[in-house]
Amino acid sequence: MIPHIHRRSFGTGPRPVLAIHCSLAHSGAWRGMGAALGDMATLHAFDLPCHGKSSDWDGRGVMHDTATDMALAVLDDLGPVDVIGHSFGATVALRIAIEHPSLVRKLVMFEPVYFAPAMADDPAFAQVYARDTKVFDDALDADDRMAAARAFSATWGDAASWDDIPLSTRTYMADRIFFVRDSASFLINDSAGLLAPGRFAAADMPALLVRGAGSPWALPVSEAIARRLPQAQQITLDGIGHMGPITHPKEASDPVRQFLNAT
Numbered sequence: 386m387i388p389h390i391h392r393r394s395f396g397t398g399p400r401p402v403l404a405i406h407c408s409l410a411h412s413g414a415w416r417g418m419g420a421a422l423g424d425m426a427t428l429h430a431f432d433l434p435c436h437g438k439s440s441d442w443d444g445r446g447v448m449h450d451t452a453t454d455m456a457l458a459v460l461d462d463l464g465p466v467d468v469i470g471h472s473f474g475a476t477v478a479l480r481i482a483i484e485h486p487s488l489v490r491k492l493v494m495f496e497p498v499y500f501a502p503a504m505a506d507d508p509a510f511a512q513v514y515a516r517d518t519k520v521f522d523d524a525l526d527a528d529d530r531m532a533a534a535r536a537f538s539a540t541w542g543d544a545a546s547w548d549d550i551p552l553s554t555r556t557y558m559a560d561r562i563f564f565v566r567d568s569a570s571f572l573i574n575d576s577a578g579l580l581a582p583g584r585f586a587a588a589d590m591p592a593l594l595v596r597g598a599g600s601p602w603a604l605p606v607s608e609a610i611a612r613r614l615p616q617a618q619q620i621t622l623d624g625i626g627h628m629g630p631i632t633h634p635k636e637a638s639d640p641v642r643q644f645l646n647a648t
Contacts, residue, residue, distance in 0.1 A: 388441065388442065388443070390432070390439050390455050391412065391431060391432045392412070392430065392459060393412050393413075393431075394419075394429050394430065395415050395416055395423065396419040396423030396426055396427045396428050397427060398422065398423055398425040398426040401464075401466045402426045402427065402467045402645075403428075403429050403430075403459060403467070404469045404474075405431075405433070405456055405470040405471070405478055406433065406471060407474055408433075408561075408565055409557070409561055409562070410631070411432050411436050412430035412431055412437055414430075414471070414630065415630070417631065418637060421635050421638035421642075422638050425646070426467075428469070429459060429463060431455060433474070434448065434451050434452055434455065436561060439455070447577075448567040449568060449571035449572075452473075453480050453481065456478075456481060457481065460481070460485075465489065465490055466488070466489070467490050467493070468491075468493070469494075469641065470493070470494055470495070472495065472496055472497065473498055475497035475498070475499075478492060479494060479497055479499060479610065480571075480577060482588040482590060483579055483587050483588045484587075486587050491591045491593070491644065492592040493595065493641055493644065494595065495637065496596050497607075498572055498606065499579075499606065499610060500602075501571075501573055501579075502580060502612075503605045503606045505580055505609070506605075506609050507605065510605055513602075517540065517601070518540070520536040521536035521537055521540070524536055525563070530562050531559045533559070533565075537565060538550070540601060585613035585614055585615075590616065591616045591647075593620070593640065593644045594607045594610060595619075595621075595622065595629075595637065596620075598622065598623045598624065598625065599624075599625065599626040600626050601627075624636070
């Protein structure tokens, strides 16, 4: 069963866009980009399972499947549209583009955290990933969710001190930090089998991969995905980290506007 889906829209432009947020955020993360793109597009955003005002995942099956089904339910009301995703949300966007290409006109991914292709291309990447996430894994194994959230933020945040983040936000992140581990079956182990020969070829729409110059792991993951997509472009934005769509919405929106307007 698909959980209750909380939705909201940003912008008033004529071009409909499905926007899928990152882990530990909510649909409001698109407010800044919605304002920046609002003259040309309307961003239709929803809260992922266990996030915002959507219902929790029931723990059955694979969590990424549930997140994807929720996105497809929103698309049922929109029809074929452009799809934009950030981090975990970008992995859902990519999966929809591969499994349901007729629903996606253009695909934009801000630093998708689909690590499986990079690990398949370079086994050493898996060793680096395991080493660099050990503090996070140890904290989660000890059921210290606040410490796990702090470690996660140190890797994926944009250099903000953990103690400078409002307590309400830190608590929100810690309460949902299990979501990161629940994502691993798809992000690391490719539970949907997207790496099977020929599957990426179905996503033959124009695709844009955006990464921040200051982000860890972004380059090998982006390049591994781009190698497999028929029409992939890649760009790097200086002065932006992994959270660029939230922290620098104007800068993140400029290449998206150009990409969506291109014929």
